[in-house]
Amino acid sequence: xxxxxxxxxxxxxxxxxxxxxxxxxxxxxxxxxxxxxxxxxxxxxxxxxxxxxxxxxxxxxxxxxxxxxxxxxxxxxxxxxxxxxxxxxxxxxxxxxxxxxxxxxxxxxxxxxxxxxxxxxxxxxxxxxxxxxxxxxxxxxxxxxxxxxxxxxxxxxxxxxxxxxxxxxxxxxxxxxxxxxxxxxxxxxxxxxxxxxxxxxxxxxxxxxxxxxxxxxxxxxxxxxxxxxxxxxxxxxxxxxxxxxxxxxx
Numbered sequence: 001x002x003x004x005x006x007x008x009x010x011x012x013x014x015x016x017x018x019x020x021x022x023x024x025x026x027x028x029x030x031x032x033x034x035x036x037x038x039x040x041x042x043x044x045x046x047x048x049x050x051x052x053x054x055x056x057x058x059x060x061x062x063x064x065x066x067x068x069x070x071x072x073x074x075x076x077x078x079x080x081x082x083x084x085x086x087x088x089x090x091x092x093x094x095x096x097x098x099x100x101x102x103x104x105x106x107x108x109x110x111x112x113x114x115x116x117x118x119x120x121x122x123x124x125x126x127x128x129x130x131x132x133x134x135x136x137x138x139x140x141x142x143x144x145x146x147x148x149x150x151x152x153x154x155x156x157x158x159x160x161x162x163x164x165x166x167x168x169x170x171x172x173x174x175x176x177x178x179x180x181x182x183x184x185x186x187x188x189x190x191x192x193x194x195x196x197x198x199x200x201x202x203x204x205x206x207x208x209x210x211x212x213x214x215x216x217x218x219x220x221x222x223x224x225x226x227x228x229x230x231x232x233x234x235x236x237x238x239x240x241x242x243x244x245x246x247x248x249x250x
Contacts, residue, residue, distance in 0.1 A: 004066065004067060004087070004088055004089055004090030005088060006088045007088065008084070008085045008086075008087075008088025008089050009067070009088050009089060012054075012057075012058070012067070012089055013058055013061065016051075016054045016055050016057070016058045017058055019051060019054070019055060019196075020055050020058065020059075022195075022196070022198050023051065023055070023155060023159075023196070023198065023199060023200060023201040024200040024201070025052070025055045025059075025200075025201050025202075025203070026200075026201070026202045026203070027056060027059060027153075027202075027203045027204075027205065028202070028203070028204050028205065029204055029205030029206065030059065030060075030063075030205055032149065032205050032207070032208065033060060033108065033149065033205060034063055034064070036106060037106055037147075038102065038103040038105075038106050038107055038108055038109065038144070038146055039108050039109075039146055039147050039148075039149045039208065040108070040109050040110075040111065040137065040140065040141045040144075040146040040147065040148050040149065041056075041068060041108055041109065041110040041111070041149050041151050042111055042112075042113065042137060042148050042149065042150055042151065042232055042236065043110065043111070043112050043150075043151035043152065043236070044112065044114065044118070044127075044129060044151070044152040044153075044156075044236050044240055045112035045113075045114040045115055045116075045118040045119040046118075046119060046127075046153075046156030046157045046159070047119050047120075047156055047157060047159050047160050047162070047184070047196075048116065048119050048120055048160075048166075048180070048182060048184070048191065048192070049119075050112060050119060050156065051156055051159055051196065051201065052153050052155070052156040052201050052203050053070075053110065053112065053151070055201065055203075056068075056151070056203060057070070057110070060108070064107075064108075066090065066107055067089055067090050067091075068107070068108040068109060068110040069090050069091060069092055069098065069099065069102045069107060069108070069109045069110065070089070070091040070092075070109075070110045070111075071091070071092055071093070071094065071095070071099075071109065071110070071111045071137075072086065072091050072092070072093060073093070073115065073116065073177070073179075074093045074094065074177065075177040075178075075179060076091070076093055077093040077094075078177070090102075095136075095140045095143070099140070099144065100144065103144045103145075103146065109140070109144075109146065111137045111140070113131040113134045113136075113137050114129065114130050114131050114134075115134075116166065116167050116170075116178075116179070116180040116182075117130060117132070117167040118130045118131070119180075120162070120165070120166030120167050120180040120182035121162055121165055121166070121167075122162045122163060122164055122165055123161050123162050123163070125165075126157040126158070126162075127154070127157050127240055127241075127244060128237075129152075129233050129236050129237045129240070131229070131233055133226075133229075135222070135225045135226070135229055138212065138217075138219070138225050138228055138229060138232075139219045139225070141212060142212050142213075142217060142219045143219065145213055147208035147209065147210045147213065148208065148209040148210075148212070148232055149205060149206060149207075149208050149209075150205075150206035150207075150209070150232060150235040150236045150239055151203065151204070151205055151206065151236070151239070152203070152204060152206075152236045152237070152239040152240035152243065153201060153202050153203035153204055153239070153240065153243045154201070154202050154240065154243040154244040155199045155200050155201035155202060156201055158197060158199045159186070159196035159197055159199060159201075160184035160185060160186045160191050160194075160196055160197070161184060161185045161186075161197075162182065162183075162184050163183040163184065163185065164181075164182065164183050166180030166181050166182025166183070167180045167182075169181040169182070170182075202243050203243070204239040204240075204242065204243050206235050206236075206238075206239050209228075209231065209232060209235065211228070212228055
């Protein structure tokens with residue numbers, strides 16, 4: 001069992017349980033994450049907080065007794081208060097001893113390669129996987145022997161109306177730590193002071209990708225990593241497209 005707990009965990013669980021109701025949250029394929037053994041959940045980062053992934057962590061907590069160990073923006077590890085929060089949730093800012101310990105306990109790890117680049121875009125760029133050449137998550141999966149489970153859905157990019165490319169503006173303004181400057185509108189005003197629009201969120205869990213295990217891909221072989229990267233990216237995009245189609249005919 002992880003060491004997460006206290007006020008941060010209690011607050012997280014309460015908030016995202018309420019949001020599951022607000023968004024009529026539904027997850028399909030959850031059974032694949034309930035079998036023994038740690039897995040690397042590789043997900044689409046919809047809007048700044050990726051609310052669907054946050055709600056998934058609560059659902060998994062209720063079934064498995066822990067929050068998946070999210071790898072989040074490094075800025076959270078630089079501030080004492082934020083460090084207290086992420087420690088209470090069992091989240092980490094990189095691939096260190098905490099990840100090795102979690103994998104040894106058989107606990108899942110959650111990563112969103114698109115980060116704020118993907119999550120803080122305008123309404124013109126919704127439901128489009130945008131990971132660039134970020135390959136670190138693949139090296140993590142190889143290093144720790146983790147099957148890769150693609151995760152995506154629909155609804156999350158409609159929770160707020162994005163008015164600009166926050167990642168690009170943050171870089172243009174030279175904001176420290178690469179933080180975005182994003183303007184989004186929600187149901188009750190401007191993000192982050194607004195509730196999200198009460199759209200239905202449906203999430204799909206894909207089949208595990210395992211061909212990188214047992215030494216089949218050298219983590220130093222960039223061409224092989226790029227090929228696997230495109231496979232995982234394509235699997236996440238396919239799940240999202242399928243989820244959106246299901247919603248449109250429902």
